[in-house]
Amino acid sequence: MIKKISDKDKEDWENFLKNNNNSYKGVDKKKLLIDKKIKKMPDKNQQAWENFIKNKEKIPNKDFINKINIRHEKIKKIDLHGYTIEEANKTIEQFIQKCFDENVTKIIVITGKGLRSKNVENPYLSKDLSILKYSVPEFIENNKSLTKIIIEITDARIEDGGSGAFYIFLKNKFKIK
Numbered sequence: 001m002i003k004k005i006s007d008k009d010k011e012d013w014e015n016f017l018k019n020n021n022n023s024y025k026g027v028d029k030k031k032l033l034i035d036k037k038i039k040k041m042p043d044k045n046q047q048a049w050e051n052f053i054k055n056k057e058k059i060p061n062k063d064f065i066n067k068i069n070i071r072h073e074k075i076k077k078i079d080l081h082g083y084t085i086e087e088a089n090k091t092i093e094q095f096i097q098k099c100f101d102e103n104v105t106k107i108i109v110i111t112g113k114g115l116r117s118k119n120v121e122n123p124y125l126s127k128d129l130s131i132l133k134y135s136v137p138e139f140i141e142n143n144k145s146l147t148k149i150i151i152e153i154t155d156a157r158i159e160d161g162g163s164g165a166f167y168i169f170l171k172n173k174f175k176i177k
Helices: 007-020 029-040 043-054 085-101 132-142
Strands: 075-079 106-110 150-155 165-170
Antiparallel strands (some): 106 165, 150 165
């Protein structure tokens, strides 16, 4: 909707331009507005504003500041196929400690499903307890030094090994007390 200007408003505007035009020639209108605002400020604020304008230092862009508290995901993987239970437990303990020292966030541990395990042939060994798939997570959960640095142990997704693998999420080494 276009609003029409009355003849009186036009006349007032033309009179204003005739009377005030000379005093604003060559003056930057933005600077004039800033000067008017500064004049209304108390002396303390006026001085701070003038110092800010004169300062050549740029204000840092908060979007480009590196955020120290952000922990980027770092993933390592270990495959325990073919290891005995003792070898696997020793290896995983060393690997978890090394990953923690390197500030790794997630470890993918591949144990396999135990389908080719020779324990099935021995009737004196439990099929479920001797397979790495079960014994390695149990070893980790019973190791107090490892549980202090681990947030959680969960099953792996299909693309990372499914039921033949699991994840270990590690704490941030800089935030551990």
